[in-house]
Amino acid sequence: AQSVAQPEDQVNVAEGNPLTVKCTYSVSGNPYLFWYVQYPNRGLQFLLKYITGDNLVKGSYGFEAEFNKSQTSFHLKKPSALVSDSALYFCAVERGGSYIPTFGRGTSLIVHP
Amino acid sequence: GAGVSQSPSNKVTEKGKDVELRCDPISGHTALYWYRQSLGQGLEFLIYFQGNSAPDKSGLPSDRFSAERTGGSVSTLTIQRTQQEDSAVYLCASSRGTGSGGELFFGEGSRLTVL
Numbered sequence: 001a002q003s004v005a006q007p008e009d010q011v012n013v014a015e016g017n018p019l020t021v022k023c024t025y026s027v028s029g030n031p032y033l034f035w036y037v038q039y040p041n042r043g044l045q046f047l048l049k050y051i052t053g054d055n056l057v058k059g060s061y062g063f064e065a066e067f068n069k070s071q072t073s074f075h076l077k078k079p080s081a082l083v084s085d086s087a088l089y090f091c092a093v094e095r096g097g098s099y100i101p102t103f104g105r106g107t108s109l110i111v112h113p
Numbered sequence: 114g115a116g117v118s119q120s121p122s123n124k125v126t127e128k129g130k131d132v133e134l135r136c137d138p139i140s141g142h143t144a145l146y147w148y149r150q151s152l153g154q155g156l157e158f159l160i161y162f163q164g165n166s167a168p169d170k171s172g173l174p175s176d177r178f179s180a181e182r183t184g185g186s187v188s189t190l191t192i193q194r195t196q197q198e199d200s201a202v203y204l205c206a207s208s209r210g211t212g213s214g215g216e217l218f219f220g221e222g223s224r225l226t227v228l
Contacts, residue, residue, distance in 0.1 A: 009153075032214040043117070043204060043219035044156075051214045090156065097213045099144065100169065105155035 002027040004104035021076040023091030030096040033074040038088040117220035134190045138207030150202040
């Protein structure tokens with residue numbers, strides 16, 4: 001079984017400040033972890049993923065995420081938020097070899113000017 | 114186009130009617146997924162196709178839901194005798210299917226409203 005928890009429905013941050021969107025997961029076996037972003041009335045777009053190797057992964061638009069095995073977390077971060085980062089963010093987990101990712105409920109990120 | 118294409122973008126139907134939703138994946142992608150996105154519920158997995166293998170239907174919520182994929186390309190999701198709780202955005206995604214852990218490419222979705 002595999003599951004993802006995004007404990008915050010909404011995150012508010014001021015432009016220029018660092019942002020964090022939280023994600024924890026549960027999976028039997030090796031986890032493959034993903035972040036996707038959804039802009040209004042659009043499909044989801046891939047941001048970054050962790051498969052193996054370095055725990056800190058870098059992705060599109062200046063985003064990064066850190067895989068923490070002991071805390072079963074994969075939080076999304078960005079050093080300096082932009083208003084254009086405002087969107088819905090989804091974390092997903094896939095048990096290695098399952099081919100089917102399970103998504104969280106999503107976190108709405110609002111960046112204030 | 115180069116992306117995943119879904120049609121119709123919006124569908125309003127009456128309770129009890131059947132609906133068909135279409136997905137045209139990225140050319141060459143062997144894996145195809147259907148998810149359902151309901152307000153506040155995140156993405157719910159429905160069905161997964163990989164090449165010519167039997168699909169994984171484990172996410173279909175009832176026997177009113179079915180899907181097929183013809184010629185390893187276009188897929189159709191059919192909902193029979195629609196109910197109000199079927200109202201949602203139905204998202205299709207495809208991937209290269211060359212291994213687990215691949216990136217999914219999503220279409221813009223089909224918004225279904227059942228009156």
